[in-house]
Amino acid sequence: MNIQAAVDAASEGDTIYLADHTYLLKETITVDKAITIKGFSGPDGCVIDGRHNVRCFEINDANLVDLTIQHGFVQGGFLGDPARRYGGGVYARNCVISNCVFRENGGNQGLHGILPAGAALAARDGSVVSDCIFYDNNKEGDGFSDPSTVHVGNGSLIERCTIRNNVTSVGALDCDYSTVVQCQIYSNQYRGVTMIGGTMRDCQIFDNEGSPGVVAFTVGSAVRPSNQGGGVHISEGGVVTRCLIQNNGSRIGGGAYIENGTLRNCLVLDNLSHYDPENPPGSFGVPSDGGGAYIQGRGSLENCTVLGNLSSHTTGGVFWKSSFDPVDETVIRNNILYSNSGFNLPSEAFVVTLEHNCIQDGIRLTNGNISSDPLIAADHRLSESSPCRNTGSNEAWMTGSGDYAGITRVINGDVDMGALEFVVPLVITQIQYAGGQVTLNWTSSPGAAYQLEGTDDLSANSWEKVGAAVTATGTVSSQTEAVVPRLRRFYRYRHILFE
Template identity: 25%
Template sequence: MVKGYRNDGVYRAAALVFLFAFLLLLPAASEAVIYVTQNGAGAKDGSRWEDAYGEAEFCQNLNNSPVGTEFWVAAGKYRPSTTGDKTWYFVLDPGVSLYGGFTGTETSRNQRNWRTNVTVLTGDLDFNDTVDAHGVTRKASDINAAGNGNSIRVLYAYGQGGVLDGFTVTAGYALNDEGGGMMDVASSVAIRNCTFAGNFSSQSGGGLYSRNSFSTLENCIFFGNKADWGGGMYTDNSASVADGCIFTENEAVYGGGMAAANTHVPEVKNCTFSKNTASDRGGGMYTSNSAKVSSSTFTENSASDGGGMFCIGYAPTVTNCTFSGNTASGQGGGINNYWLASTTIMNSTFYGNGANQGGNMANLDSSPAVTNSIFWSSAAGGEIFNDATSIPVLSHCVVQGGYIGGTSIIAGDPKLGPLAGNGGPTRTCALLQGSSAIDAGKAAGAPSTDQRGVSRPQGSGYDIGAFELAVSSGGGGGGCGVRGAPFPGMLLLALPLVLLFRK
């Protein structure tokens, strides 16, 4: 059996640089499909469904696969080791693609259904975790006996061109290591339609740890993972892109849902952060770099500081985002800008967040630039808190109770609807009829669409906040509100947790 990469080989930067150079010289390879079912069939050589690899053959042969190889994996549970060796994990080589969600009869990829044919890569080597009907360890706390029977991680990816599509990655236990579910190093892996659930790291990246990478994540869910840094996901000097992902009920000391650090800039868009917790900073997200966050919703996250988001240093940007119902026992229920954070906030809505100080926003030794944004109905701690060294620049904002020192500050009621599905991939707070935010925004620098993708402006000016009230009648603009009419009753669900609650 070929072992996965051990810890002493993961971090050799020189080897990775050589690898990238080598990959550039590789010729294009034709696709070869390897078929996998849980128990295998026939000759178990992977040549067709009737002779599919079983679990043991899959973990033996995945590593060192040629560029262009595709693995079609049928629904079931698959471990990286069938002998109980915790140091083994699946290795996704450069240019190799893993596709889950098959029944075992398909002749093309588009016939699979990853939603119903649950395909699980699990680190529960001895099958003694608390699991659901599909064998998924739903939360890190469901791992049995402090991870004694769990692999150090489930999956490791490196290099260019890999694909992971349609899997649930669960029950990795990285004690004194990083990336319980998956480690992604110096790579450009495309990760799509995947769930990372119930993984643990005592360091960083309970669900996923990404270092020096340019990977993309689309339509993924991070649920019930736990780590010191980045319960759901941790990016270290990575320009990874998360698009349409859900981070929910993850735990960490810093960055319950996600933590992002060092110089390369990750991008988060069309994502939802909900019910994540951090015992220290950043319930939803922690950034110590210039992360770009757009068209995303933070709700019901909690932390000591920065319930929704905590930004330390650098120059992160927050555009077309909604923060609602987040809490901090200390400062910054919605967002906390700390220690020279030059945060830029544009067309965002902070509604009903709470903290001891700065229910919706707290600034400590930081002076963010805030434009076209709403701060309203703080549950506790006031709307905005600034320490003696913070002088934020607010322009064309709606602030309950007003704000001294800003430009074009509006104290009138923005008449926000509840956080709901108003079209688009994430929930928003609609502007209701008579809102003070309608047509009151600043045009210069404003985004061309709102959080849902509705074009701006719809009227004589740009609306303040993440929601642009549409001019068209009949709920046009993707289920959005109508100018001059009450907020419609049509509520669309945000991205359903189909991967987590399938039975």
């Protein structure tokens, strides 16, 4: 079957169903119309193979669904040649790509050492990528001349995707002024995520390994060092929030490297900054610090819990390197920095706002900073007796915002330090039924929002909302709702989570 011939014959709005088969390509399939190309029985059966020689798809305004894309290839080229800059497996503009598998695609740098973006996929110009899996792309790469695995740019969205076991010099996921939601990025070399502007939320970034050496490559028109931020590199106003950043490694900023960006409401756990013996700290002017995070210049760390991070140099917690220019002010606010190796923070300050943090070192105890044991529970929430409860600084961004778990960010008047607000264990203490109405009492946290749900069958795990959500004003709340009489009815409350 000639897929290109089917595309050429299709009209706007058509769907092309591909039979189960491995399609070996001699040329790139080009689509410039609003059609859908869909595997008949899912990605396991329908495989598009570029034979390590050509890009599989170049598409505009089209949809790809239920396909496996493998062995596509792109080589970097001049800045003005987008056909050679983007996408080994697929280059998409204003497209929807869903439930696809991308594996063993590749690319390498071309003239002038310029890397393409997206060995597996480059999705730009308002594209949406959802429920896809990316693995083993550039698996033969050396980590020194390999493009990102997935590139999303210019107002695109990637959601509910898994990106694992890829080799890249600049980030398995390269997000350029776009949005990332509910993705898992793990076990990649040599970085998990590069955020250039844009926002990222509710993601898990773990077990990614950055470079311990001193290397930098040109991607597009900018230099992106691969030894900065093993988990995530944030720049140009990017915001990463409500993410788990755990067990990543790099020379500088094992968990995160922040340069004109924000890390907020995140758990930063068990990351490592380290170096190779041939390039010890300070060689080429490059340190090896910030096991949890490294902040360069105008960066912000807010309401994060930073625990158990290590550095082979001096600062296992959070290292910052501010200039003397107030424009480049570093902000470190409402965080818990505890149980990290060496220093939790460096001793020099320069231009920095440092307030309302729990810092184990016991220095700089002004502006609301404390050094007491935060008394963190096993789930990383604060215990009831924690000194970090209600001791943070309320900020404008918290209005209508959730904590790491999505629960109301400010409960009981003042925000807590760290990534998670303390919440009273939710227990329904009384249920009464009379006159076609049910009344329930439950333990609550003032300011938190709750939704009552009901079901007739616990085994079905199907719950429906009962009444409107309730925002608690005290430690015990009550709600009365009219209900249809039933022989048996089960009720529960759940916290309202912010999207």
